[in-house]
Amino acid sequence: MEYQKILNQIEAELTAKQSTGQVASYIPELSKISSKKLGVHLYCINSGHYNFGDSTERFSIQSISKVFALTKAMSLLDDELFERVDVEPSGDPFNSLVQLEYEQGIPRNPFINAGALVISDILISLLDNPKEDFLRFIQSIAHNDSIKINNEVYESEKKYSHRNAALLNLMKSFRNIKNDIEVVLDFYIFQCAIEMSCEELSIAFMIYANQGKTLSDGHQVLAPRKIKRINAIMQTCGFYDEAGEFSFRVGLPGKSGVGGGIAAIHPGQYTVTVWSPPLNPKGNSELGMYALERLTTLTGLSIF
Ligand code: DON
8 A cells, every 4th residue: 555645645635725623722731732733644564654744743642542541441450440431422522521410420431531530540549650650551552761741731731620620529429439539630631641743642552453462562462352342432432422423434443632633543454643733613633534534535445
């Protein structure tokens, strides 16, 4: 497959396209990023690396971190994990409170904020040094010890986290949060403030495309049966109330973040990460979705 040629065509199309999206501003620090940033990195299992644009510049991974947090939690627990968080699409915005009330504090899935907060709570209970251990986990699957958080983004989200605090309080009232709310919120904001480039995310995401193994040293990070489940949750829940639209247009499991990143995988073939900060009304990168739609169309390959 001539991936570089296809990426060059996508770059030309994207440069000519006017985005109608908005850079996230509810975390004030994120609004400082240029709306013009644009990068793509594709990592093919058989033929290596392809990219264009700002693909080596780090950005705030935000909700993409929820995939890594779920992976770490699933490496420590078996099916009992899913007694505290379900695996159904929510059809609601990522920070919605409404379903939690009538579903007794059990979040619909681990990728909406409520579900990710339960996963944070689980990691705090199980890890010796939650922040360090979690960051080290990401560094190990990305083969890069220099990955770290952006302190300004972390401090910025801390000041505007009332809705996540509300989710935690509601779930705590249903006894689905075991640790102190402040501690869970702090860990969750920390994980969202991690910065990675498209290239680094594509390397880290290789475990989802390669049956749980890193490509460079073949280390089995998670059992294939668990990777299958994570990919299924990415497919059905990775884009909140736009998961159906993403499946319809792109046809790959993936995960977005309000920093403008989308990481996606084609099992057995490749990983691909796109970064373009302007978001559509559902909170997903507008040009990112377009780029991935063009990739699966021009290659003629998707999981469907
Ligand atoms: O909790 C929040 O609102 C952010 N830290 C993460 C949200 C996010 O990335 C949703 N993604 N599209």
